[in-house]
Amino acid sequence: MASLAPVPATAPVRKLRVGVFADGARQPRWIVEALAKVASSDYAEIVAICLVPSRGQTGVRAGTDQGQTGVVAGSERGQTPVWRLYSAIDRKAFGAKADWEGKCDIETLVPKARRMACEELARGEAAALDVAFAIGDVDDASLDGLARHGTWRYCFGEGQGTCEAMAGVREVIDSAPVTASGLRIRLGAGRQDRVAQQSWARTLSISAAKSRGNVFAKSSEFVARALRELHAMGPEWMEARTVAAKDIAQESTPGAGDAARMVARIAERAASKLVNVEQWSLAFRFTQIEPWSASLDGFFRLEPPKDRFWADPFPIQRGGKSYIFFEELPFAAGKAHISVVEVDREGNASKPVRVLERDYHLSYPFLVEDQGELYMIPETAHNDTVEIYRCVDFPYKWKREHVLMEGIRAADATLHRADGRWWMFANVAAHGAEMHDELHLFSAAELLGDWNPHRSNPVKSDVRASRPAGKLFTVGGRLYRPAQICAPLYGSGVAINRVTSLSHEAFSEEEERRIVPAKESGLLGLHTINRAGDLSVVDVFSRSRRF
Numbered sequence: 001m002a003s004l005a006p007v008p009a010t011a012p013v014r015k016l017r018v019g020v021f022a023d024g025a026r027q028p029r030w031i032v033e034a035l036a037k038v039a040s041s042d043y044a045e046i047v048a049i050c051l052v053p054s055r056g057q058t059g060v061r062a063g064t065d066q067g068q069t070g071v072v073a074g075s076e077r078g079q080t081p082v083w084r085l086y087s088a089i090d091r092k093a094f095g096a097k098a099d100w101e102g103k104c105d106i107e108t109l110v111p112k113a114r115r116m117a118c119e120e121l122a123r124g125e126a127a128a129l130d131v132a133f134a135i136g137d138v139d140d141a142s143l144d145g146l147a148r149h150g151t152w153r154y155c156f157g158e159g160q161g162t163c164e165a166m167a168g169v170r171e172v173i174d175s176a177p178v179t180a181s182g183l184r185i186r187l188g189a190g191r192q193d194r195v196a197q198q199s200w201a202r203t204l205s206i207s208a209a210k211s212r213g214n215v216f217a218k219s220s221e222f223v224a225r226a227l228r229e230l231h232a233m234g235p236e237w238m239e240a241r242t243v244a245a246k247d248i249a250q251e252s253t254p255g256a257g258d259a260a261r262m263v264a265r266i267a268e269r270a271a272s273k274l275v276n277v278e279q280w281s282l283a284f285r286f287t288q289i290e291p292w293s294a295s296l297d298g299f300f301r302l303e304p305p306k307d308r309f310w311a312d313p314f315p316i317q318r319g320g321k322s323y324i325f326f327e328e329l330p331f332a333a334g335k336a337h338i339s340v341v342e343v344d345r346e347g348n349a350s351k352p353v354r355v356l357e358r359d360y361h362l363s364y365p366f367l368v369e370d371q372g373e374l375y376m377i378p379e380t381a382h383n384d385t386v387e388i389y390r391c392v393d394f395p396y397k398w399k400r401e402h403v404l405m406e407g408i409r410a411a412d413a414t415l416h417r418a419d420g421r422w423w424m425f426a427n428v429a430a431h432g433a434e435m436h437d438e439l440h441l442f443s444a445a446e447l448l449g450d451w452n453p454h455r456s457n458p459v460k461s462d463v464r465a466s467r468p469a470g471k472l473f474t475v476g477g478r479l480y481r482p483a484q485i486c487a488p489l490y491g492s493g494v495a496i497n498r499v500t501s502l503s504h505e506a507f508s509e510e511e512e513r514r515i516v517p518a519k520e521s522g523l524l525g526l527h528t529i530n531r532a533g534d535l536s537v538v539d540v541f542s543r544s545r546r547f
Contacts, residue, residue: 015042017045017128018133019046019049020046021132022049023052023053025107027106030100030217032106033104044224046109047110048110048114049106052142054136083256090262091209094206095213100213100220101213101216106135132146133152141186141189149238150186152185154181156180158249159247160195160249162184168203170251170254172262175203178202178463179202181200181219182197183196184245198461201215201437202434206266214433217431218430218433218434274546275545277545279544280540281302281310281539282324282540284300286345286535286536287536295521299538306546310328311363313325314364314537315531317532318395322344322535323342323343323395324537325338325365325395326338326341335360338357338363338376343535353396355395358380363378364411364413364468366378366412368447373390375447376389377415379411379413381409385404385405385407386413386451388402401448404448409429411426411427414426414470416472423443425481426468427440428440434463436466437461439459439467440454440459456506460507460509465483469528473531479502480496480497485527491526492524492525492527494526494527496511496514522542523541524542525541526538
């Protein structure tokens with residue numbers, strides 16, 4: 001969501017009581033880990049686990065009271081043998097290192113005394129349940145009235161269906177740019193379902209296993225986040241943090257034709273990799289007006305050698321000269337360093353000079369000035385830190401001044417000063433998930449001081465407009481934040497978002513326009529825009545023949 005309401009600082013003392021209702025003890029690892037976060041939290045507890053006999057259906061199941069339908073969770077029996085064979089090969093070739101779909105025993109989350117029959121729970125514990133959490137082929141309607149905040153379960157896709165076995169599959173087959181996920185909440189007969197923790201991830205169109213793994217890794221955080229917010233806000237949470245659910249759409253079962261389409265797509269991608277080089281390069285222009293559009297008319301191009309790419313440009317003008325700092329990644333090295341070039345108004349550029357290198361990957365050399373000093377905050381996510389470097393001999397020599405944050409995998413830290421305080425925007429990924437989806441916000445009284453997370457983190461969870469794409473800027477008194485459009489490809493373009501609220505209590509923004517390369521330009525994407533004085537820079541993604 002682009003706008004999130006604040007979470008009050010006060011919270012009830014009693015933990016929220018959660019009852020888990022599953023169609024079997026063996027459940028996907030990602031769901032078990034999601035509930036393990038709840039069980040170990042200080043705001044919620046799992047008071048009982050009930051194993052509900054499966055209804056044994058293999059097709060569709062009743063959705064809501066209005067007769068809407070959705071596919072039964074765990075309905076892999078409805079898939080064709082050819083698709084099951086493809087899926088097994090796909091998992092072997094492209095599956096995530098973490099086996100998110102492997103089965104784990106959900107009953108290990110609670111002591112034996114808390115494993116009970118549904119009838120037993122209804123007699124003794126139902127009045128005290130805050131949330132009923134359903135997994136698998138469980139009739140949600142049968143749980144009506146057991147929990148004061150309804151029955152929760154994971155949902156997937158734009159139709160917000162609840163079939164875990166089909167999560168993200170149709171999106172991959174159809175090359176849909178994004179895959180949605182969230183929590184669907186049934187409040188009871190005659191009441192409209194709600195959805196919490198809405199999020200959109202990039203669909204990885206060459207692999208259902210890889211795409212699903214990314215969705216599951218991120219979604220495993222949703223239950224704990226939602227319960228934390230509910231615990232803090234109380235009954236107001238349902239209105240402030242959830243939206244009306246859509247009708248559950250029936251999904252078609254993948255078959256032999258779908259498997260053949262996937263194999264052909266993988267072969268086409270492999271062939272393209274063999275004959276083409278995909279590179280990021282830089283472009284710059286001197287102008288008094290904002291130049292970013294769907295073309296590079298009026299820009300000078302800076303093309304790297306074929307053995308590397310150049311990206312993430314940040315310009316600065318000093319002493320009547322203009323410079324661009326950027327990420328330089330030699331393919332053979334497997335990691336990038338920071339380089340700088342000097343450019344002039346005739347389009348000339350000096351030879352790149354390496355100015356900062358570590359034994360881990362560096363990128364996105366964000367420049368910021370404070371109290372007469374020039375600093376750089378390169379991305380150091382591979383070191384699980386956010387580091388700041390002070391310039392000691394411009395532009396070539398930089399010294400690490402401080403570690404702003406550690407123990408955090410944060411991408412593209414982007415700073416902005418407002419109302420006497422520093423704000424940091426950065427993407428932070430859940431373990432095993434991509435970096436592109438979730439925007440986090442931090443603040444500090446001093447640049448080199450203590451940085452504190454925003455109480456609503458992540459303040460945005462949408463691969464289409466979360467990850468920072470350059471410095472914030474103002475036009476006509478309005479504040480804008482450029483964000484990367486990372487679907488269908490990473491770096492597909494830039495979304496220009498107008499910031500409408502920025503405070504300790506809330507953050508919100510509204511997308512005003514998008515910068516996406518025109519097809520006739522021959523460019524595949526761009527993902528960083530910046531200005532310094534009258535110097536504007538951008539990076540662009542293109543494909544050229546290898547030979």
